[in-house]
Amino acid sequence: VNPAAPGADVGDTQAGSASDHGRRPTAGHGRQPLSASEGVADEALVLWAREGHQEAFEELVRRHRDRAYRVALRLLGDPHLAEDVAQEALVAAWRALPRFRREARFSTWLYRIVTNTALNYSTRRREVATEVVELPETGQGAPADLVAEHNREVARIEAVIAQLPLEQRAALVLRSFEQCTYEEVAEILGITVPAVKGRLHRARRELTERLREGP
Amino acid sequence: VSDLGRPLEGHLPCTVALDDLLEQVADHGAPADPAHQASCPYCRATLAELKALWEPVHQAAARPVHAPPALMTRVMEHIRLLTRDGLHAVLAGAGDGVTTVAVWVIAVIARRAAAAVPGVAFVLGKAGAGRDSGVGAAGRSVVIRLEVVATYGQDLRRLGEQVRQRVAGQVQALTGCTVTEVDVRFVDVLPTPEL
Numbered sequence: 001v002n003p004a005a006p007g008a009d010v011g012d013t014q015a016g017s018a019s020d021h022g023r024r025p026t027a028g029h030g031r032q033p034l035s036a037s038e039g040v041a042d043e044a045l046v047l048w049a050r051e052g053h054q055e056a057f058e059e060l061v062r063r064h065r066d067r068a069y070r071v072a073l074r075l076l077g078d079p080h081l082a083e084d085v086a087q088e089a090l091v092a093a094w095r096a097l098p099r100f101r102r103e104a105r106f107s108t109w110l111y112r113i114v115t116n117t118a119l120n121y122s123t124r125r126r127e128v129a130t131e132v133v134e135l136p137e138t139g140q141g142a143p144a145d146l147v148a149e150h151n152r153e154v155a156r157i158e159a160v161i162a163q164l165p166l167e168q169r170a171a172l173v174l175r176s177f178e179q180c181t182y183e184e185v186a187e188i189l190g191i192t193v194p195a196v197k198g199r200l201h202r203a204r205r206e207l208t209e210r211l212r213e214g215p
Numbered sequence: 216v217s218d219l220g221r222p223l224e225g226h227l228p229c230t231v232a233l234d235d236l237l238e239q240v241a242d243h244g245a246p247a248d249p250a251h252q253a254s255c256p257y258c259r260a261t262l263a264e265l266k267a268l269w270e271p272v273h274q275a276a277a278r279p280v281h282a283p284p285a286l287m288t289r290v291m292e293h294i295r296l297l298t299r300d301g302l303h304a305v306l307a308g309a310g311d312g313v314t315t316v317a318v319w320v321i322a323v324i325a326r327r328a329a330a331a332v333p334g335v336a337f338v339l340g341k342a343g344a345g346r347d348s349g350v351g352a353a354g355r356s357v358v359i360r361l362e363v364v365a366t367y368g369q370d371l372r373r374l375g376e377q378v379r380q381r382v383a384g385q386v387q388a389l390t391g392c393t394v395t396e397v398d399v400r401f402v403d404v405l406p407t408p409e410l
Binding site for chain 1: 224237291293295297
């Protein structure tokens with residue numbers, strides 16, 4: 001059962017993101033120049049980019065940069081690292097364009113590259129030093145500023161998620177934050193759907209335990 | 216509020232699996248058995264606790280996240296460098312601009328360095344910008360191919376080694392590029408240096 005349909009795309013609110021999934025019908029629009037590229041499907045841009053047209057890839061980066069950065073941020077919990085990972089992943093995507101399968105969706109494919117890059121970073125970093133993620137302070141007194149309180153709460157959640165075991169974290173971020181379907185998560189992580197479900201069960205239990213422990 | 220002692224694995228007394236309730240809350244899913252859930256106190260209490268615990272998670276997920284503005288520029292700069300098909304070496308560069316040097320410039324430096332080695336009569340090479348400069352570049356790594364005419368009667372193996380060292384040293388000194396290979400091809404020998 002997949003109750004939460006993908007498509008409620010949290011965060012991608014910038015211009016051009018309507019065709020984020022490449023599912024918006026282009027029929028009737030005709031082929032438009034790249035300067036008016038919102039109506040062009042991702043698939044067409046990928047084909048042009050494969051032929052070496054940088055403008056086409058630039059448009060893909062414009063559409064998907066938030067997604068790449070957001071996933072990296074949630075997997076790593078560090079804005080600077082996330083920016084590096086997003087950059088590396090987008091450049092890797094350009095290099096790997098010849099291997100892009102036509103039946104795949106660009107967003108799913110990019111998720112896969114970003115996730116792998118982030119997990120590599122995370123593993124590399126752990127080999128250097130065991131990191132300690134500091135939980136942000138949550139003051140006991142009644143906070144006058146509700147926005148600050150909200151931000152603190154979000155930061156707390158992100159810190160807790162960053163402490164989950166890698167494989168659980170990846171499944172949880174893709175499912176609960178990116179609203180991917182189980183099938184998409186399986187494709188991105190290169191595992192089976194039952195394996196995804198198993199990881200998600202463990203991740204949810206683990207996260208809930210940590211949330212119970214409180215701030 | 217929370218039932219701290221209760222493990223999250225297993226089943227409730229009403230036999231509903233805790234994992235199923237967790238999934239329902241995490242994914243905003245529909246209950247598997249709405250009629251049961253509407254009346255079961257175990258399910259209702261557990262759902263209430265899980266919903267409260269997961270509320271901040273859903274809020275965090277709803278927070279819009281935008282990539283830093285510089286990301287796009289950095290990615291496209293990098294890609295433009297990659298697609299310069301090896302005709303430029305990159306000396307330095309980050310967000311504020313990039314210094315590159317054309318391979319034929321490196322070829323000039325390499326030829327002059329080689330020509331200064333005793334025993335080398337002259338070094339062949341095409342002047343000007345062309346693809347066949349004998350130099351390949353990728354990022355800061357450079358591979359150089361030289362066609363050399365030597366004076367007669369020398370140990371060409373040793374001369375080749377001297378040329379290699381001198382060229383690598385000079386290119387490194389003037390450009391900062393790492394010379395990974397210098398191929399020296401002796402294409403002729405002259406009977407005496409004067410000829």
